[in-house]
Amino acid sequence: TDPNGLSFPRLKNDCILKAAHGQKTDYVPVWIMRQAGRYLPEFRELRKQHSFFTVCETPELACQVTLMPIKRFDLDASIIFSDILVIPQALGMQVDMTSEGPKFPNPLVDVKQACTVLHWDVDMSKRLDYVYKAITLTRHELAGKCPLVGFSGAPWTLMCYMIEGGGSKTMSKAKKWLYQSPVESEQFLDRLSEKIIDYLLNQIKAGAQMLQLFESNAEYLNRSLFEKFSYPFLTKICQQIKSRSCDMGLPLIPICVFAKGAHYATDLLTKQPQLMNVISLDWTMDPVHVRSQCSSGVCLQGNLDPCALYADPEVVSSLTRDMLDEFGTQSYIANLGHGIYPDGRIESVEAFIDTVHKYSRQKNNS
Numbered sequence: 001t002d003p004n005g006l007s008f009p010r011l012k013n014d015c016i017l018k019a020a021h022g023q024k025t026d027y028v029p030v031w032i033m034r035q036a037g038r039y040l041p042e043f044r045e046l047r048k049q050h051s052f053f054t055v056c057e058t059p060e061l062a063c064q065v066t067l068m069p070i071k072r073f074d075l076d077a078s079i080i081f082s083d084i085l086v087i088p089q090a091l092g093m094q095v096d097m098t099s100e101g102p103k104f105p106n107p108l109v110d111v112k113q114a115c116t117v118l119h120w121d122v123d124m125s126k127r128l129d130y131v132y133k134a135i136t137l138t139r140h141e142l143a144g145k146c147p148l149v150g151f152s153g154a155p156w157t158l159m160c161y162m163i164e165g166g167g168s169k170t171m172s173k174a175k176k177w178l179y180q181s182p183v184e185s186e187q188f189l190d191r192l193s194e195k196i197i198d199y200l201l202n203q204i205k206a207g208a209q210m211l212q213l214f215e216s217n218a219e220y221l222n223r224s225l226f227e228k229f230s231y232p233f234l235t236k237i238c239q240q241i242k243s244r245s246c247d248m249g250l251p252l253i254p255i256c257v258f259a260k261g262a263h264y265a266t267d268l269l270t271k272q273p274q275l276m277n278v279i280s281l282d283w284t285m286d287p288v289h290v291r292s293q294c295s296s297g298v299c300l301q302g303n304l305d306p307c308a309l310y311a312d313p314e315v316v317s318s319l320t321r322d323m324l325d326e327f328g329t330q331s332y333i334a335n336l337g338h339g340i341y342p343d344g345r346i347e348s349v350e351a352f353i354d355t356v357h358k359y360s361r362q363k364n365n366s
């Protein structure tokens with residue numbers, strides 16, 4: 001029985017949690033960012049009937065989609081079906097999901113407006129209730145097959161979407177805030193952090209067994225901007241989650257940070273293993289180099305190029321073995337170096353997962 005009275009089926013596969021805590025595992029655990037997505041025909045079929053946010057907001061549908069990859073593949077984690085943009089929505093922003101990705105018809109204009117127009121007093125425990133319900137339902141439906149990962153966008157990445165109104169090649173509008181109004185930007189990021197902390201604690205309460213923070217837009221920063229506008233908030237979020245989980249009698253679960261493109265800061269990211277238990281590397285980062293900088297106790301995650309899944313299964317297996325040779329087989333979670341693309345090949349996904357399991361067992365036994 002978890003705290004807060006929820007009782008869930010017994011967990012049968014805790015391999016990823018062991019790896020995240022730096023404990024010895026018999027094999028390398030594996031999951032795939034965006035594993036419940038458009039590369040799955042059953043997902044595309046379901047999306048014909050329901051809009052993206054209807055799926056997110058309907059616990060039964062979110063649960064059904066979360067389980068799709070688990071039914072097909074031998075994965076060591078599931079990740080709740082949702083999106084990082086539910087936080088801007090909760091703060092009162094309209095988000096439309098188009099075929100080209102998310103679009104905000106009314107992005108934030110300036111710092112002053114952001115303070116007045118957003119619903120900062122929103123109660124995250126109520127407003128995003130559908131996410132927590134989906135998590136609790138999915139924990140039951142998983143029947144202990146593997147742990148359930150919860151997630152949130154990190155403050156800088158959410159700020160980018162809220163200002164740019166969608167994807168951008170440069171993030172120049174969002175970066176303008178950082179250079180023109182650094183103090184107000186920090187205040188804005190801090191307020192977002194508070195909302196994220198609240199959101200993630202509610203996910204733990206609902207049954208999340210590991211968390212991932214997506215700082216997908218770290219690639220638009222450099223070390224000095226990252227030190228000011230991202231790292232302090234990632235640290236604060238992890239610190240607060242750990243200490244408040246403790247105070248609230250919630251389980252102390254591992255946190256994974258994915259700061260895409262943060263080459264310039266892998267030393268910072270890997271120096272607080274008690275806060276940031278897992279550091280996820282994107283597909284351009286060198287595992288051997290990052291390992292050499294790591295404090296002991298840090299678990300690394302990643303980082304096969306999502307495009308490698310376009311290759312034939314034998315080639316994928318060979319690339320996966322090379323990746324395991326570089327990362328090693330302990331304190332390691334295999335994954336892609338970013339989310340899987342809509343045209344990723346199913347047979348290549350199978351080859352990836354199968355090779356991680358077989359080759360890591362073989363290496364551990366030799």
Ligand code: 1CP
Nearest residue numbers: 033034035036037079080081082083084101167214216339
């Ligand atoms: O029409 C559709 O079905 C839309 C495709 C889609 C899906 C399947 C979007 C739109 N979001 C999702 C689900 C999603 N998004 C998950 C679900 C769980 C899983 O991994 O299986 C997760 C974890 C996310 C996280 C997310 N959303 C991130 C962080 C990860 C990353 O890729 O860097 C980001 C940046 C988003 C925004 C977003 N939502 C959707 C798209 C296409 C995007 C990216 C847009 C862009 O490129 O800027």
